[in-house]
Every structure is written in C-alpha cells, then in structure tokens.
Amino acid sequence: MTLDQLIALDAIVATGTFRAAADRLNKAQSAVSHQIRKLEDELGFTLLSRDAYRPSLTSEGEVFYRETARVLEQVRSLKSVAAGLRSEQEAMISIAITSTMALEPVLDLLGTIKQIYPATNIHVASEMMGGPLARLMAGDADMIFAGLQDVPIDEVETLPFGAITIRPVASAGFEAAQKPGVLSRLEMQRYTQVVVSGTGGKDFDQSRDVLSGGQRWTVSDFEAKKSIIKAGLGWGGMPEHLIQDDLASGALVPLRVDGFPPRHTEIFAIRRRDKHMGKVMSAIWTSIETDEMPIDAPQST
Template sequence: MTLDQLNALDAIVATGTFRAAAERLNKAQSAVSHQIRKLEAELGFDLFSRDAYRPSLTSEGEVFFRETARVLEQVRGLRSVAAGLQSAQEPRISIAITATMSLDPILDVLGDIGRTYPGTHIQVATEMMGGPLARLMAGEADLIVAGLDGVPIDEVEALPVGTVTIRPVASRDFPASQRPGVKSRREMQSYTQVIVSGTGGREFDQSRDLLRGGQRWTVSDFEAKKSVIKAGLGWGGVPEHMMATELSNGTLVPLNVEGFPTRHTEIFAIRRRDQPVGKVMSQIWASLDAQSSSSH
C-alpha cells in the first residue's frame, strides 16, 4: 500500500471518474487504473463497482475510503509541519478577516506571534461579504477568517474560531418597530433595506438576505450601516457584537421579518492547501488549532 495509491483513490472519489482523476494527478489514466488494481489486489476486495459509467465505491470501499481520507489529512498536516520547520521566517503575513467578525478571538494569537517573530510584518485587512475568499483565492491573503459560504472545501484547510450572530434591526422610531409580530415581505418592501457592498468583486459577491423588490441603500461598512439604521433611514442585519449597547438601551430594536431570521454563522480560519507554509504561518495555524481544541 503506497501513498500514491491512496491519492489515486482520493482523486477518483473527488472527481467521479478515472479520467478526471488522472488529469487532477497529472498522470496517465492507465497509471491511475493500475494503482487501484494493485491496491485492490493487496486488500483482497474491490474498492469500486465498475458496472456503471461512473465508478462507485463498494460497501467495503466506502469504509476503506473513510480511513484513507483521515490518513491523507494527517499526511498533509505532517507536510505543513515539515515545511514550517525548514522554512525561513516570512517577511510578511497577510490576513483578511470578514467585517462581521470581532477581532478578539485571534488577537491573543497574533500578539504572541508578533512578540515571537518581530521581523515579520503582520498585515490584517477587514473585508466585506465575499472579500476574504476573493483575497485567498487570488493569492493576496495567506489566511482568512470567514464563513464557509462559497469556499471550495477540497482546496482549503479550516479551523473553527467562533460564531457570528447577525440580527435584523431598525431604530425604535422606525415604522416597522412600532408594532410586535412578524413583518411580511410585502410590508418590508415599502421600507429601505440598508446593505453593505462586498469587496470581493462580482464572482465572490454574496446576495443572501436581500429583499427583492424593495428599495436599498448601499454603504461601505457595518459601522456606516449601523449609523444609517440608527438614524431611522432604513433597516438591515447587523452583527450582534457591534450593537450590544444599542440593543440594551433600546436605540435599536430587533425585527422579526418573514424569510430573514436571526442568522448564526460559524466562522473559520481558512488557508489554501496548495500554498507553501512558512515558519510564522505554521505557528499561527498551530496556535489557532490549539485554541480551537481547548474551546470544544
């Protein structure tokens, strides 16, 4: 049993065909087929049923593949550790964080890294909507802190770092705040919805929680959005941690809007699998991993 054979198995399951797996591994299809046949001969059972056009895992193959996935994940982790140990200190680490997330969960980690590696310039940028993912996929960020919406899971590693709650709100003097109960979409279309423009471009723009047919104002960030809403000029979703004071003193009032529930989104530290990992980035990731493990 070899690592190449396990990688071939993983590629076939991920792509759906032997041909696509061969393209992904940059090998001849015959070579991939030969690796799987050798592995099946060693194991003593078939991994794939080949009756249909697309190969499908047998019941034994499904069990074996689950263990294979765990092994390959451990191998990737070992490679990252090895790369970090042999690499030099990076001159710069670029981190892009979703604007919905408080910096608090990662500040302790970054503070320790800054003291340990003072020669590394840590650059932290706040991005709106799909902005963090756009920066990561363009190679402009080494690490992002964001939700998993739209993230190509097979191409990244992710660690949970926290949860963001976004709640629809309006000023206490806003017409929709004057009576309790659920507000229908039709009613809310008569009011201005305040939204934040994304920084990731059209490909990574997010359109969740947009009320179709209603008037909108677009602002550049959540602080501006909160100010517009507090002024009674519209309604919209705001991260709960950014408006704790306003919710407690009644300046802002939660709204119960049809189709717009309070949203709880898990936030992850995310990095690409195909990017080299240096000494400082390895330490950041290890610290975030330890932090995540201790909180669960």
C-alpha cells in the same frame, strides 16, 4: 501497499475515470491502472467495479476508501507541518477578516505572534461579505476568518473560531419599530433597507438578508450603516457586537420581520490546502487549533 497507490485510488474516486485520474496525477493511464491492480491483489478484494464506463467503488472499496481518505488527510497535515519546520520566517503574512466579526480576538492572537516574530510584517484587511473568500482563493490572503458560505471545503482547512449574530434593527423612532407583532415582507417593502455592499466581486457575491422588491440604500461598511439606521433613515441587519450599547440605551431596537430572524453564523479560520505554511503561519494555526499561545518559538534578531 504504498502511498502512491492510495493517491491513485483517491484520484480515480475524485475525478470519476482512470483517464482523468491519470491526467490529474501526470501519469500514463496504464500506470494508474497497474497501481490499482497491484493494490487489489495485495488486499485480496476488488476496490473498483469496471463494468460501466465510469468505475465505481465496490462495497468493500467504499469501506477501504473511507480509511484511505483519512490517511491522505493525515499525510497532507504531516507534510504541512514538515514544510513549516523547514521554512524560514515569512517576510509578510496577509489575513482577511469578515467585517461582521469583532476584531479583538484576532488582534489578541496576532499581537502575541508579533512579539514572538517581530521581523514578520502582518497585513490585516477587513472585508465585506464574500471579500475574505475572494482574497483567499486569489492567493492574496494566507488565512481568512469568515463563515463557510460558498467555501470550497475540499480545497481548504478550517478551524472553529467563534460565532456572530446579525440582528434586524431600527431606530426607536422608526415607524416600523413602533408596530407590534411580526412585520410582513410586504409591509417592510415600504421602508428603506440599508445594506452593505460586498468586496468579493461577482464571483464571490454573498449578499444575504436583502428584501426583494423594497427600497434600498447601499453603503460600504457597517459603521456607515449603523449611522444611517440610528438617524431613522432605514432598517437593516447589524452584528450584535457593534450595537450592544445602542440596544442597551434604546437608541436601536430589534425588529421582528417575517423571513428575517436573527442569523447566527459560525466563524472559522480558513486556509488553502495547497499553500504550505511557514513558521509564523504554522504558529498562528497551531495556536487556534490548540487554543494555546506559542511560547517556544525562536526570537528574531
């Protein structure tokens, strides 16, 4: 059994045909078929049924493939570690963060990393909605901190990093805030909803919690959104960490809107599988994975 044989099996399952797998692996179709036949001969059972146009896993093949996927994931992880160990300290790393999360946990981590690797420049960008994902997939960010909406899971690695809550609010004097009970969507269409525009472009548009048919005021960031809401000019969802003091003082109050409950989102550190990590990125990733700050990295001179 060889790694190439396992990779060939994975390619066939992923693409659906021997021909497509051969194209993906840059090999002749006959070579891929030969690898699978040799693997089946060694195992003593058939992995793929060839009765139809598209090969399908046999019952034994399904069990074997599940383990194959785990092995290949471990191999990819091992290659990434090796790449980081042999790489030089990066000149710059770029990180994009969703604007809905607090910056402090990320900045605490990056501050420690910067002390260990002072020669590496760190670029941090706060992006709206699908902006972090757009930066990652375009190759403009080495890592992002965001939710998993629309994220191509097969193409990335993820580590849990925290959670956020978006809560519908209005100023205490806002007309809708003074009405008891749950407010209907029809009723809320009378009031201006303040929304933040995304920075992900049309391919990564993640606008959520937007009331259809209602009046709308679009702004570029959450600070502007909060100012407009506090001024009594509209209502909208705000990350809780940005409005804790305003809720405590009563300047803002929660709204109960039908179909717009407080939204809880898990935040992940996300990076592309096909991009090798250098020393600094490896240190950041390991710190998140182990919840421990690196202490033995070499100091730059």
